[in-house]
Amino acid sequence: MKEKDLERLKKIAAEIRQDIIQSIHKAGSGHPGGSLSAADIVTALYFYKMKVEPENPKWEERDRFILSKGHAAPVLYAALARKGFFPREELFKLRKLNAMLQGHPDMKGTPGVEMSTGSLGQGFSASIGMGLALKLDKRESRIYVLLGDGEMQEGIVWEAGMAAAHYQLDNLTAILDYNGLQIDGKNDDVMRIQPIAQKWESFGWNVLEIDGHCFEEIIEALEQAEKTKGRPTMIIAKTIKGKGVSFMENAPDWHGKAPNDEETQIALRELGGVQG
Amino acid sequence: MEKVATRDAYGKTLVELGKTNENIVVLDADLSGSTKTISFKKEFPDRFFNMGIAEQNLIGTAVGFAAAGKIPFASTFAMFATGRAFEIIRNSVCYPKMNVKICATHAGITVGEDGASHQALEDIACMRAIPNMTIINPADSVSTREAVLQAARYQGPVYIRLGRAKVPVIYEPSSLQFEIGKGIQLEEGKDAAVIATGVMVAEALKAREILKEEGIEIKVIDIHTIKPIDEELILKAAQQTGAVVTAEEHNIIGGLGSAVAELLAEHCPTPMKRIGVKDTFGESGSGEELMKKYGLTAQDIVQAVKEVVKMK
Ligand SMILES: Cc1ncc(C[n+]2csc(CCOP(=O)(O)OP(=O)(O)O)c2C)c(N)n1
Numbered sequence A: 001m002k003e004k005d006l007e008r009l010k011k012i013a014a015e016i017r018q019d020i021i022q023s024i025h026k027a028g029s030g031h032p033g034g035s036l037s038a039a040d041i042v043t044a045l046y047f048y049k050m051k052v053e054p055e056n057p058k059w060e061e062r063d064r065f066i067l068s069k070g071h072a073a074p075v076l077y078a079a080l081a082r083k084g085f086f087p088r089e090e091l092f093k094l095r096k097l098n099a100m101l102q103g104h105p106d107m108k109g110t111p112g113v114e115m116s117t118g119s120l121g122q123g124f125s126a127s128i129g130m131g132l133a134l135k136l137d138k139r140e141s142r143i144y145v146l147l148g149d150g151e152m153q154e155g156i157v158w159e160a161g162m163a164a165a166h167y168q169l170d171n172l173t174a175i176l177d178y179n180g181l182q183i184d185g186k187n188d189d190v191m192r193i194q195p196i197a198q199k200w201e202s203f204g205w206n207v208l209e210i211d212g213h214c215f216e217e218i219i220e221a222l223e224q225a226e227k228t229k230g231r232p233t234m235i236i237a238k239t240i241k242g243k244g245v246s247f248m249e250n251a252p253d254w255h256g257k258a259p260n261d262e263e264t265q266i267a268l269r270e271l272g273g274v275q276g
Numbered sequence B: 001m002e003k004v005a006t007r008d009a010y011g012k013t014l015v016e017l018g019k020t021n022e023n024i025v026v027l028d029a030d031l032s033g034s035t036k037t038i039s040f041k042k043e044f045p046d047r048f049f050n051m052g053i054a055e056q057n058l059i060g061t062a063v064g065f066a067a068a069g070k071i072p073f074a075s076t077f078a079m080f081a082t083g084r085a086f087e088i089i090r091n092s093v094c095y096p097k098m099n100v101k102i103c104a105t106h107a108g109i110t111v112g113e114d115g116a117s118h119q120a121l122e123d124i125a126c127m128r129a130i131p132n133m134t135i136i137n138p139a140d141s142v143s144t145r146e147a148v149l150q151a152a153r154y155q156g157p158v159y160i161r162l163g164r165a166k167v168p169v170i171y172e173p174s175s176l177q178f179e180i181g182k183g184i185q186l187e188e189g190k191d192a193a194v195i196a197t198g199v200m201v202a203e204a205l206k207a208r209e210i211l212k213e214e215g216i217e218i219k220v221i222d223i224h225t226i227k228p229i230d231e232e233l234i235l236k237a238a239q240q241t242g243a244v245v246t247a248e249e250h251n252i253i254g255g256l257g258s259a260v261a262e263l264l265a266e267h268c269p270t271p272m273k274r275i276g277v278k279d280t281f282g283e284s285g286s287g288e289e290l291m292k293k294y295g296l297t298a299q300d301i302v303q304a305v306k307e308v309v310k311m312k
């Protein structure tokens, strides 16, 4: 990756983080922690890796991204708006009555959203069917699906994981946003998912472990996944919940609440100022 | 009027139960702060089990606890409790009549901003279709406490439907006569009977005040237990008034309205209107806005009463 690409991605990710904070602040509710932890991954996908056409959201050759951890909708919305799928003003009507942007992604109402999610585990399962269909149609498109570590406790995740390996779904790249936290605390305290890399390896997946806030590592892993034939890839991305906002980092409290006016000002300052 | 969320009453009552009954165990699925089972966890950490985000295993594990003589209370949001774990509730809880208590919070449209994916509007319908299931949808925090205490004493599966939002307290602890399976007539009236459940009981009481101004007198009945339903009370109300309106924060298909319609159609055909979400999904918005948009307010009850009275 070139130096100027890196600078560009960092700038976009910072602006996406600002949009996350502002949209949740305006909404008065929502999930900042898991949106911020996924911001670099989602930035790398939409602004470096994936082929999409915002003016033609149903373009058949596009790559698909499924946000299986649907509560992180603000990060997806910020990326889609910046790509041009819909006007940025929509971000600031998030979760309001009659608005386009629902609390959890709604594929019927929002251009660019590939799957309606919010009930954990189901988006991952849908990605298996999508991957199989694209293979049947002999398309080159790839499927990217983002999961949470808490989400990984759902039974359906392991049913889907088994199927993806069984059907040698090498057009599927799953990314685990491994921030270590869920709602009731640390995964390790609520319901241990470790040893997670070994689990996916034993399920027949190609497993890569990276720093989920390092663009070089994210992109290197996405490219390796693309080159891997005969099996799906699970990228275990170590992340920090609330990344970029000091008081939200690693704080379980910030899983699902909106910052007030003062907290919003501090957060935006830490993220490099307010956009016009 | 004082407002308290039914889930808050649930958390407190669990602690009360835990103190007197060592067989009570509580299970949750990563939502203990929201369902309020966290209160029980703090008092009785050894009898609290967080199953992680795995609702099928939440209910399956509760079944095992019950089989071994414990009284498990399993909690998560209504959507995931009755949705994700449905078939386990059917085959492992209800078929063998296991002593499992499923206390689900965040039911209905008043979930608000989280949107359609989190607003359970069919949970009563799903639970009602399973033999052996008892379904309780308390109207306020005072009756929630009674429901939880009595569920613990009752042998067999119980589904208690609780909300996220703060709701008016309508009962006095000292005068409440609460019995599973028995409705409560809150107000007398001759022109129509409004049969409500959950948050809609408070709306029905408001509707009564509005209608009184216009010279229409309605009975208000709280059907907290939707199954087994109080047939006697409902039939009597239908006979006395000749006009019935049901009100629930649920799809009009399969819930209280359906239960009452089935009963009346067979035993006492009566002009009737159902207030509820009209077979559609919800959306994001504040709970109050959504109650308005989806026709779940006192004003909607008033309208329905006027229409049904004309049909007499
Ligand atoms: C099936 C299901 N059960 C429960 C929930 C409620 N819920 C929403 S987010 C969440 C925690 C998710 O933790 P994790 O997957 O680690 O997400 P992140 O830390 O990335 O925000 C839970 C329990 C849900 N949305 N779906």
Ligand SMILES: [Mg+2]
Pocket (backbone or CB within 6 Å): A148, A149, A150, A177, A178, A179, A180, A181, A182
């Ligand atoms: Mg997490």
